[in-house]
Structures are given as structure tokens and as C-alpha cells.
Amino acid sequence: MERHKDKKKKEKENEADTSKWLLLDNQLCFRLYSASKALTSAYDPMLKPLDLTYPQYLAMMVLWEKDDISVGEIGERLNLDSGTLSPLLKKLEAKNILVRARSATDERMVTIKLTTKGHDLKKKVLKVPTQMICRIDLNEKEIADLSKRLDFLMSNLVKTAED
Amino acid sequence: MERHKDKKKKEKENEADTSKWLLLDNQLCFRLYSASKALTSAYDPMLKPLDLTYPQYLAMMVLWEKDDISVGEIGERLNLDSGTLSPLLKKLEAKNILVRARSATDERMVTIKLTTKGHDLKKKVLKVPTQMICRIDLNEKEIADLSKRLDFLMSNLVKTAED
DNA sequence: TGAAATTAAGTTGTGTACAATATGTTGGCG
DNA sequence: CGCCAACATATTGTACACAACTTAATTTCA
Secondary structure, three states, X not given: OOOOOOHHHHHHHHHHHHHHOOOHHHXXXXXXXXXXXXXXXXXXXXXXXXXXXXXHHHHHHHXXXXXXXXXXXXXXXHOOOHHHHHHHHHHHHHOOOEEEEEOOOOOOOEEEEEOHHHHHHHHHHOHHHHHHHHHHOOOHHHHHXXXXXXXXXXXXXXXXXXX | OOOOOOHHHHHHHHHHHHHHOOOHHHXXXXXXXXXXXXXXXXXXXXXXXXXXXXXXXXXXXXXXXXXXEEHHHHHHHHOOOHHHHHHHHHHHHHOOOEEEEEOXXXXXXXXXXXXXXXXXXXXXXXXXXXXXXXHHXXXXXXXHHHHHHHHHHHHHHHHHHOO
């Protein structure tokens, strides 16, 4: 595949070089897309007994770390906009896991507070990340390493988005 | 963070050890979820002039590699079921990019064939992967490396899903 | 051969995602 | 003070994703 790389041929290879990146198996992006879906569906059976979807679980993780914050703050943390979060948080409110209320000081904002049920849910969910780490079957160093690469990739995408 | 690891304390750390994995910033899965979304939204402006979404682009990549295949074969390649593919392929048919037709030999199957417009679209799309590689800003080795890790992760998830 | 199991695709219902827009609130600023 | 740009959230519309179910065709095998 990497033979015959003398300069005369290199230009001729350009077209082939370009279209080899169009092969699905060569696409990093497709792997990320697939891996992300696979992870979500791996979470689902663990979260189902807790009546949570994966995005709902993410929102809860934000709230377990710090309660009494605005919709916008959650969105900043998860990279989700109000179009996604508004209905999601309404569903969590319908399950009595949290309460939404207009802020008294700034009525543009909606403040999210966990209920007792919402706080208690954290105990039940503690085993989920551990189970997931087992299934991923990577050690702590490998996870950190992969995380670092993904962070680098993300920052490049964000950086070049400002054009 | 890694100090004080004598055996007496290790057991006491268990609970803290467990809940540290519940922190969003420690979650590999959240990074994958975010990276996947970021990549899709990076594709969108490139694909918009071609009137394709990212999942539609993936389906087209499969078809550019091998035409005249069934819905199921596309789904196997992309890990998508008929619930996702049926409407997606109908949209591509409405754009005159492909044609869907019941197979003559097995009428349960629907065979997908690219139209001339569908084949021609490949030329216009050739620059997309190259542009994306620039934005990702990883060299060929780093991409291969990251891909390998994601493949490993995926195979672990699939493997442990058979329980 | 013919009923039952299997298979392929489509449909329905729920839940994200996000662009674009709407609505109400707040903070300037002339 | 009053107007207006900026802001926070909600709503609408489009497009996945997938579980569960339906429909129709094929295969299996008693």
C-alpha cells in the first residue's frame, strides 16, 4: 500500500489517495459515530431499571455534582441547547426527580433543583460506571490516554469551527 | 490523587473510588458522545451544499463502494436497522440519488441502485474527507492508532453484550 | 405438501439533536 | 424614562435511532 512512493508517481496517486479516504473502513469519524451508538446502547439496559435514558443520565450527573443551576449551565456542561434540554428536563420533572422553577432574581432563567427522589437515585446509579468500565475492558491508563486524544480532537474541531 | 495507597486505606476508598467515576469529566463515554456529535456538526456545513446529512453520506459511501445491494446489507455495514434506513433511503430516492425496488429473486428484499445522479455525487464529495482530516489535525499514524483503540472498544462492547 | 418458524423490510411510538424562530426579561443608553 | 439590543428559555420542524410490532415472502421439516 505504501510502496512506489517516488515523486513521479505521487502526483498520479492524488486521486486514488483522495478516494481511499472515502472508504468506510478508513473513516475515523464513522468509528466514533459507531462507538458512541454502541456505548449508548450498552448503557440502556443498565439505566432502564432506573427509568433513565443516557442523555437523562448525563443531565443527572451534572446535577449530582452541583444542584440548583440553570438550564443554560447544564447545556454548557453537556454541549446541548435548550431545544434538547427543555423537553428532557420536563420529562425528568414528570418523574419527580427534579423541579423546574423560574429564577426569582432573573426571570429569564429556569433553575433546576433535585428532589429527594433525585438525590436518592445517585446511590442506585453508583454501580453503573463500574459495570461499564468492566465492559470497556481498558485499564485506567488506557482510558486516560483515549480520553486525552478525544479531547484533543474535540478542541481541534471547535477551534477550526471559528472561521 | 494516587497517594496513600496502603492496603488499610484502600478499602475505605472504595466508595470514593466508585463515585469518582460518576464525575462527568472522568467519563470516557461522555467524551465519545460529545466527540461524535462534534464530528457530525463539523460535517454538516460541508455536506449541506450536496444536500446530504451525515447518516445519508454514510449510506452513500457504502453504495459508492458496492452498488445494487439490499437494505439489510447497508444496515449491516452501518449498524443501522430498517427502522432508521427505510425512511432515510426513501429520502434519498426522493432526491433521485437512488432507486429502491423489490428483488426479483427474493421479494422480501429491497435492492438499492444508484442513479446517474447518485454516481456523479461521488465526484463532488471527494474533497469532504480531505477537508475533515485537516480539521481533525491528526496525522495518518495517529488516526490509525485512535481507530484501532475504538475498534477494540467496540469489539469489547459487542462481545460482552452476548450475556 | 403444508403449517410453523424464520427472515426482510416497513411502520409506529418515544426520545433525542439541532436549526430557526418565538416569547418574555433584563441591561444599557440616549 | 423609554426604547432596543442582548439574553434565557421554549417551541416548531426536520432528521435520526431504536424498540416493538406488522406484513409479506421464504424456508424448514414433520
